[in-house]
Amino acid sequence: xxxxxxxxxxxxxxxxxxxxxxxxxxxxxxxxxxxxxxxxxxxxxxxxxxxxxxxxxxxxxxxxxxxxxxxxxxxxxxxxxxxxxxxxxxxxxxxxxxxxxxxxxxxxxxxxxxxxxxxxxxxxxxxxxxxxxxxxxxxxxxxxxxxxxxxxxxxxxxxxxxxxxxxxxxxxxxxxxxxxxxxxxxxxxxxxxxxxxxxxxxxxxxxxxxxxxxxxxxxxxxxxxxxxxxxxxxxxxxxxxxxxxxxxxxxxxxxxxxxxxxxxxxxxxxxxxxxxxxxxxxxxxxxxxxxxxxxxxxxxxxxxxxxxxxxxxxxxxxxxxxxxxxxxxxxxxxxxxxxxxxxxxxxxxxxxxxxxxxxxxxxxxxxxx
Amino acid sequence: xxxxxxxxxxxxxxxxxxxxxxxxxxxxxxxxxxxxxxxxxxxxxxxxxxxxxxxxxxxxxxxxxxxxxxxxxxxxxxxxxxxxxxxxxxxxxxxxxxxxxxxxxxxxxxxxxxxxxxxxxxxxxxxxxxxxxxxxxxxxxxxxxxxxxxxxxxxxxxxxxxxxxxxxxxxxxxxxxxxxxxxxxxxxxxxxxxxxxxxxxxxxxxxxxxxxxxxxxxxxxxxxxxxxxxxxxxxxxxxxxxxxxxxxxxxxxxxxxxxxxxxxxxxxxxxxxxxxxxxxxxxxxxxxxxxxxxxxxxxxxxxxxxxxxxxxxxxxxxxxxxxxxxxxxxxxxxxxxxxxxxxxxxxxxxxxxxxxxxxxxxxxxxxxx
Numbered sequence: 001x002x003x004x005x006x007x008x009x010x011x012x013x014x015x016x017x018x019x020x021x022x023x024x025x026x027x028x029x030x031x032x033x034x035x036x037x038x039x040x041x042x043x044x045x046x047x048x049x050x051x052x053x054x055x056x057x058x059x060x061x062x063x064x065x066x067x068x069x070x071x072x073x074x075x076x077x078x079x080x081x082x083x084x085x086x087x088x089x090x091x092x093x094x095x096x097x098x099x100x101x102x103x104x105x106x107x108x109x110x111x112x113x114x115x116x117x118x119x120x121x122x123x124x125x126x127x128x129x130x131x132x133x134x135x136x137x138x139x140x141x142x143x144x145x146x147x148x149x150x151x152x153x154x155x156x157x158x159x160x161x162x163x164x165x166x167x168x169x170x171x172x173x174x175x176x177x178x179x180x181x182x183x184x185x186x187x188x189x190x191x192x193x194x195x196x197x198x199x200x201x202x203x204x205x206x207x208x209x210x211x212x213x214x215x216x217x218x219x220x221x222x223x224x225x226x227x228x229x230x231x232x233x234x235x236x237x238x239x240x241x242x243x244x245x246x247x248x249x250x251x252x253x254x255x256x257x258x259x260x261x262x263x264x265x266x267x268x269x270x271x272x273x274x275x276x277x278x279x280x281x282x283x284x285x286x287x288x289x290x291x292x293x294x295x296x297x298x299x300x301x302x303x304x305x306x307x308x309x310x311x312x313x314x315x316x317x318x319x320x321x322x323x324x325x326x327x328x329x330x331x332x333x334x335x336x337x338x339x340x341x342x343x344x345x346x347x348x349x350x351x352x353x354x355x356x357x358x359x360x361x362x363x364x365x366x367x368x369x
Numbered sequence: 370x371x372x373x374x375x376x377x378x379x380x381x382x383x384x385x386x387x388x389x390x391x392x393x394x395x396x397x398x399x400x401x402x403x404x405x406x407x408x409x410x411x412x413x414x415x416x417x418x419x420x421x422x423x424x425x426x427x428x429x430x431x432x433x434x435x436x437x438x439x440x441x442x443x444x445x446x447x448x449x450x451x452x453x454x455x456x457x458x459x460x461x462x463x464x465x466x467x468x469x470x471x472x473x474x475x476x477x478x479x480x481x482x483x484x485x486x487x488x489x490x491x492x493x494x495x496x497x498x499x500x501x502x503x504x505x506x507x508x509x510x511x512x513x514x515x516x517x518x519x520x521x522x523x524x525x526x527x528x529x530x531x532x533x534x535x536x537x538x539x540x541x542x543x544x545x546x547x548x549x550x551x552x553x554x555x556x557x558x559x560x561x562x563x564x565x566x567x568x569x570x571x572x573x574x575x576x577x578x579x580x581x582x583x584x585x586x587x588x589x590x591x592x593x594x595x596x597x598x599x600x601x602x603x604x605x606x607x608x609x610x611x612x613x614x615x616x617x618x619x620x621x622x623x624x625x626x627x628x629x630x631x632x633x634x635x636x637x638x639x640x641x642x643x644x645x646x647x648x649x650x651x652x653x654x655x656x657x658x659x660x661x662x663x664x665x666x667x668x669x670x671x672x673x674x675x676x677x678x679x680x681x682x683x684x685x686x687x688x689x690x691x692x693x694x695x696x697x698x699x700x701x702x703x704x705x706x707x708x709x710x711x712x713x714x715x716x717x718x719x720x721x722x723x724x725x726x727x728x729x730x731x732x733x734x735x736x737x738x
Contacts, residue, residue, distance in 0.1 A: 026475055045459065107395075134506075
């Protein structure tokens, strides 16, 4: 059974059989290997090290053979994307055998425990599906007083149809990640290519920025949106502009969507809460009706007005993350705020949850015309 | 003195003073540091390691203080871009404090020893200069029977001028690198942005592919060129198509430019030879007149025809690399083959040489109209 994964377009074929090398290994490297029971086996040579540990969720101490090759097999892992590190001599580093991803505030190794070919189809590139492109664009942010980079996805046909204009989704990464995350780890471009080709999502532009800046909201509203609207063929009104993010980026997306409704009529948070008051999972500020109604310039104080003016409020997370977001969705509904909740079956706080969340969110977006 | 470097648009400001953190350090990390005499100081914690080495051109053994922090200062380094690795317990890894680059056939750390602000201006982004964009585009290569990724630079104004068509430069990385090299390490986009803004280079599209494929020439001629010509607004003839590369990519560029003249009227090799016969620096096949005239379907057999049909043959390398390419240029001229040779002052086989080579080459390109 062949199963393909894309790394910003590098497609790495994985044969899902005994002892498959991970899809993120550099060509020719056979460690780590993913076993049929979803345990992971690591091995590499470090002949003069006295202790080597793989940290994948928890520490796994490796053992050394007579040739100086260290190895260990982990417990079974959830399907999906997992960062990991190697600790050698007390120094935590990326595995030299693998591609690296900006995560955990540095370049980290990762493994992808594959799900079935059928389940993975929505983020697997397909021959015959017209391919959009991802652009990297540098810009000087007046808000942040420094150069920044954004990634811009344009759908297939963007170049060939010079009169067509598109809605725009602003899409944010999580904590410790950056503007590369949604492409490198999330395959957002592949997901949109496939959805658009099947007629399940509106052709849209997707703009990905770093959330690791000092003046994020100001940068998006004063620098990024004007630049995107002047440079790309957008439909430059709030009905055709959405914002979404994951984890820490979900908070940022809500801050934009709820704090700047003049810019956005649709919003989504994947694996992250609407932060009102203290920032924690029990979120007393959110639960306190008075604080709730006063937050974000009182946007929730008139539920009917909010529902009329908001095209989509989408909330999602993974089943293994717990109930706090399904609870938040229910509480919002109880207070009259329309929203849609999606739960990703059997996944944790990681990119498989967020790929599925985007897949479901994108199909509901910009359908109001 | 402030000096800015770009990492695919992440601009990292370097204060060129005592103990400057390297421009490629992750935000907040202060190792490695570049000292005023161009020595480099590394330090990091690895309390339980018994030996740690920095490999930067050669091995430098680190020493450990009582807190478990290892440090070393290297000899002075040439200005420019240098890959390095850390070896701990016999395992060679990237430095966890830095951005990584695909080089040396894996994700490697690098330092940039900055040259003067004035000399670096041509690859430093400037406010007020219109910015092009770099697209990442996935495609299925029929030649290679797998998905590949290309990077495509389009100049500023590409989106705003839907009727304008552009010449195309196909640009290849070196051995152990990939299609990311010319943007991440080479700043090709910044160089072109600046040159085009100053009117020194024609606005052009630049296409960067992986050379690490089984059927490279077939992929470029049968998959890539048709895709680029159908998808982007190119001038799809040989006069408006050039190919260039560095090191191993120079060989590939010559193989395309000399082997497929129906596609390319201009070509360049940076720090790499035209390989005729045995592949080595003394290159006897190249020196043997008979082998020379028979190579590449006899393209050199009629110098007058070659000069008439070839708009530009450009050869470049760094002063510290030796004389073999200035010798090759002279030998070609002696045999009647017109070419232009550029030597980068005081640089080695690294990216500063190649940035300067591109800067000089691009100013001569597509000027025949």
